[in-house]
């Protein structure tokens with residue numbers, strides 16, 4: 059009898075604690091860290107950040123990447139709006155860039171060569187005659203350290219990396235830190251900082267793909283875009299900048315006022331043909347708080363992009379072909395996601411007129427990009 063009473067009391071107590079936790083979950087920001095596997099001897103975690111609004115983003119230290127962004131539509135229905143994978147194996151073997159931090163040099167370096175103080179550096183070629191996104195062993199492909207998960211006011215995760223001298227051909231031992239904060243206002247705030255012990259070049263970005271219908275639900279051609287940029291960076295047939303900064307006024311590259319992505323993407327305009335769609339860096343005016351907005355009228359979801367960087371690479375998923383199967387078994391088809399990768403211009407180390415991407419010893423590179431989600 060005594061035993062039965064004790065058991066019933068325990069059941070009641072456990073139920074009470076469970077409910078209390080659930081109550082807490084509704085009101086409190088949370089960070090959860092789960093071990094999902096080991097890659098090249100390093101532990102890989104899935105980190106779930108829940109803000110006070112109850113919305114969830116997920117990240118992994120493999121490539122310091124975002125793998126899930128779940129935000130409501132105008133009816134309050136939640137869906138994941140970024141590309142990613144469900145399992146450890148698919149995260150490791152899937153598309154290298156979905157949601158990842160890209161470095162040391164995001165986008166292309168012509169012929170994989172650049173010169174600093176008279177010394178020529180040669181990088182691995184992984185994109186025709188060029189180096190793309192830091193090379194095949196770039197920062198998207200390595201396991202970062204997951205820093206102490208602190209009980210901050212808003213859920214935060216810190217990823218750090220030591221990139222050794224001559225890694226992928228780049229000079230200098232570098233320390234890199236990326237902090238993701240998921241605010242109660244549904245903003246992903248990404249703070250990057252970095253130092254080097256030798257003169258080097260750096261162009262760091264996040265390569266998330268977005269589809270505001272929900273990832274895997276149709277294409278992004280109906281998304282309405284504004285980019286506050288009066289000019290863009292034209293490219294050649296290898297997607298290397300020609301050196302020109304061309305005004306967008308009067309051509310289908312102009313997003314200073316809202317246009318759908320699909321409205322002019324098929325026009326017979328030389329740059330759209332070379333890019334196989336939009337795959338261009340925009341030279342941000344950097345005059346207002348918000349640098350770019352994406353609005354999808356069916357869901358009512360709005361994404362605002364805010365950065366202190368001089369450019370944003372607008373890419374319309376022209377190389378996607380449905381072979382990557384993502385969350386929930388959904389294929390990521392041609393033009394079913396778009397990227398707004400904030401950073402410097404491609405090939406700047408070989409383009410003396412572009413803003414410099416050189417980082418000197420003793421200096422700290424710092425930058426911030428915010429992706430803010432709401433509905434209207």
Ligand code: GAL
Nearest residue numbers: 155165190337371373377399
């Ligand atoms: C983008 C780049 C595209 C393509 C893509 C990865 O940043 O602009 O040309 O390389 O990454 O598939």
